[in-house]
Amino acid sequence: MAVHESVVDAIGGTPLFRLSRLGAGLGAPVYAKAEFLNIGGSVKDRAALSMVLAAERDGLLRPGGTIIEATSGNTGIGLTIVGRQRGYRVIAGVSDRSAAEKSDILRAYGAEVVTAPTALPREHPEHLFNVVRRLADEIPGGWLANQYDNPANPDAHVRTTGPELWEQTGGRITHFVAGVGTGGTITGTGAFLKQVSAGAVTVIGADPEASSYGGGDGSPYFVESIGHFLHPGTAEDLWPESYRPDVVDGFERIPDRESLLTARRLAREEGLLGGPSSGTAVAAALRVARRLGPEDLVVVLLPDSGRSYLSKVFSDDWMRQWGFLEEPRSADDTEPTVRTVLEAAPGRLGRLPAVPADASLGDALALLREVPGGVAPVVLPRRERPFGVSATEVLGSLAAPAVAAALTGGRAAPDGPVTALLGPALPTVGIGHPLSAAREALGADGEAALVLLDGRAAALVHRTELGAP
Known part of the structure; x- marks a missing residue:
């Protein structure tokens, strides 16, 4: 049994587990490196320790200083554990889209949490990255870890994760x-494995389908901590310096539903409670293994714990609300669902009538008059939407009577912006919701609801279709 003088000494050295059930029948064996067994619950503990030690060595972080970082949660947790152990104040800037559990964990370890949006153009002063940069400039002794561009991030994996995998597999990893x-984990680990194997190891990036790393449109997705989101208003698309695309030989692009359901299967069938990005990685690894033979060996990295996502991925209610889960709530539940209604009229799904925020009121009214209700x-x-409209891109609603009244009453002009008459967002229902739940969401006065399929607004459903009076 290992004995350590500090929790920091326990970072790294995580085990490999064969995915014997999910990987059954595949051409090559698949092993999972359980990085959620690090002391802070994620692979980011490695980068956090590496970045703090490098900053101390370079004189960037001095006694009494403050560690500041923008984080989806995991790097902030690692920095807080390491930082508080070494006597630093820690401020974690967390995206308003991150699971609430992550902020709770950060506070539990002693971090001060600042929440700011990331669904803004990168140049917007209130974007999370700009908020933490201002804090680093304003606080005496403040040091911005900047995991995205910090070379100590990938270096942690060159020194630890890569060598561990090579030793654990006896050099058999392919x-x-x-x-x-x-990009720090895949860059550092992948670079080491390629170097030690003389280029024989193939490195595969597991990416959300919409992420621009693997060729998506950069629109929002629901898997936290991986991928690259590109706001349509961002002037310049900057990729992290921690990421070296030349290390990655190819990508497997995984839809959100496949990622989330695979994470749930990983827990139920393998006993490994990983987060949604673990689901993405395992789904990709299973695809890769299907194409290989018994002489190959696939290792997939599970970056964090599912305990940070109990209110999301592992909640049936959350999964159903966002349209990721359609199985009945119980074995005797035979009530028709929203999908049943939509499939009665072929072509409804994926044909959402929507008004772009930059449209004129005149154009919007012409569209609204063609929409039932x-x-x-x-x-x-957004110029193109190959994956449809993300629910997070919905700003509100517009009703034809209100627009017509404003135009005829002279309170608005036909070339005026639709945002001047923006109404509240329509209620949402998941495609797997039973009709009774959909009617409840619509309420007494709602005319229509947005139907969510895999986190995207896929159709409108009207109160009469739901059996509402």
Whole structure:
């Protein structure tokens, strides 16, 4: 049994587990490196320790200083554990889209949490990255860890994660699969494995389907901590310096539903409670293993624990609300669902009538008059939407009667912006919701509801279709 003088000494040295059930029948064996067994619950403990030690060595972080970082949660937790152990104040800037559990964990370890949005153009002063940069400039002794561009991030994996995998597999690893967030893990681990194997190891990035790393449109997705989101208003798309694309040989692009359901299967069938990005990585690894033979060996990295996502991925209610779960609530539940209603009229799914936020009121009114009920969502403008409208891109709603009254009454002009008459967002229902739950969501006065399928607004359903009076 290991004995350590400090929890920091326990970072790294995580085990490998064969995925014997999920990987049954595949061409090559798949092993999972359980990075959620690090002391802080994620692979980011390695980068946090490496970055703090490098900052101390370089004189960037001095006694009494303050560690500041923008984080989806995991790097902040690692920095807080390491930082508080070494006597530093820690401020974690957390995205308003991160699971609430992560902020609770950060506070439990002693961090001060600042919440700021990331669904803004990168240049916006209130974007999370700009908020933490201001804090680092304003606080005496403040040091911004900047995991996205800090070379100590990938270096942690060159020195620890890569060598561990090579030793644990006896040099037999042929394929390494990991998600790409800051890029530090896949860059550092992949670079080491390629070097030690003389280029024989293939490195595969597991990416949310919409992420721009693997070729998506950069629109929002629901897997936290990996991928690259690109706000349509961002002027310059900057990729992290911690990420070296030349290390990655290819990508497996995984839809959100496949990622989330795979994470749930990983817990139920393998006893490994990983987060949604672990689901993405395992789904990718299983795809890779299907194409290989018994002489190959696939290792997939599980970056964090599912305990940080109990209110999301592992909640049936949350999964159903966002349209990721359609199985009946119980074995004797035979009530029709929202999908049943939509499939009665072929072509409804995926044909959402929506008003772009940059449209004129005149154009919007022409569209609304073609929509049953005369109401439609207003969405962020985006040139192309190959994956549909993300629910997070819905700004509100617009109703034909209100627009017509404003135009005829002279309170608005036909070339005026639709945002001047923006109404509240329409209620949402998951495609797997039973009709009774959908009617409840609609309420007494709602005319229509947005139907969510895999986190995207896929259709409108009207109160009469739901059996509402």
